[in-house]
Amino acid sequence: MEEEIYHLRIDSPVGALKITGTSSFINAVSFTDEAPEDFPQPPVLLLDCAQQLYEYFSGTRKTFELPLYQEGTDFQQQVWKQLQEIPFGQTISYQQLAKRVNNPKSVRAVGNTNGKNRLAIIVPCHRVIGSNGTLTGYAGGIWRKRWLIEHERADLFTGLM
Numbered sequence: 001m002e003e004e005i006y007h008l009r010i011d012s013p014v015g016a017l018k019i020t021g022t023s024s025f026i027n028a029v030s031f032t033d034e035a036p037e038d039f040p041q042p043p044v045l046l047l048d049c050a051q052q053l054y055e056y057f058s059g060t061r062k063t064f065e066l067p068l069y070q071e072g073t074d075f076q077q078q079v080w081k082q083l084q085e086i087p088f089g090q091t092i093s094y095q096q097l098a099k100r101v102n103n104p105k106s107v108r109a110v111g112n113t114n115g116k117n118r119l120a121i122i123v124p125c126h127r128v129i130g131s132n133g134t135l136t137g138y139a140g141g142i143w144r145k146r147w148l149i150e151h152e153r154a155d156l157f158t159g160l161m
Contacts, residue, residue: 062088
C-alpha cells in the first residue's frame with residue numbers, strides 16, 4: 001500500500017518553501033512562488049520538518065534529523081549522501097565532491113545530480129561552489145545560495161562570541 005503524500009507551505013527568509021512527504025519520510029523541500037493552497041492537515045513529520053527549518057533559519061539548528069527519501073540512481077544517492085557530510089558553514093567545490101564519491105572525472109554528473117536534489121537546504125547542495133570560489137548553479141537562484149551560505153557562516157561566527 002502506497003502512503004499518502006502531503007504538502008505544507010511555510011514562509012522563510014528565502015521565500016516560501018513547500019515541504020512534501022508522507023507520515024514516514026520527507027521527499028522534497030522546494031522553493032515555490034505558487035499562491036498558498038489549502039492542503040489537508042499534514043502528518044506530524046511535516047510539522048517537525050517545518051519546525052527544524054524554522055530553527056535552522058533562526059540559527060539554533062545546524063543539522064537536520066529527519067527521515068528522508070528521494071528516488072535516484074546509486075550514483076545520485078552517493079552524491080546526496082556526501083552533500084549531507086559537508087559541515088554547516090563550509091563549502092566545497094564540485095571537483096572536491098566528485099573526488100568524495102570516488103569518481104574525480106564526474107564533475108559534470110555531480111553538478112547535474114546537485115541540480116536534481118529535491119531536498120533543498122536539508123540536503124545542502126547550496127554548499128557546493130565552483131573551483132574558483134564562485135557561486136554557480138542553484139535551482140533556487142544564486143541569491144538564495146548566497147543568502148544560505150552567508151547565513152551559515154554568520155551563525156558560525158556568532159557562536160564564537
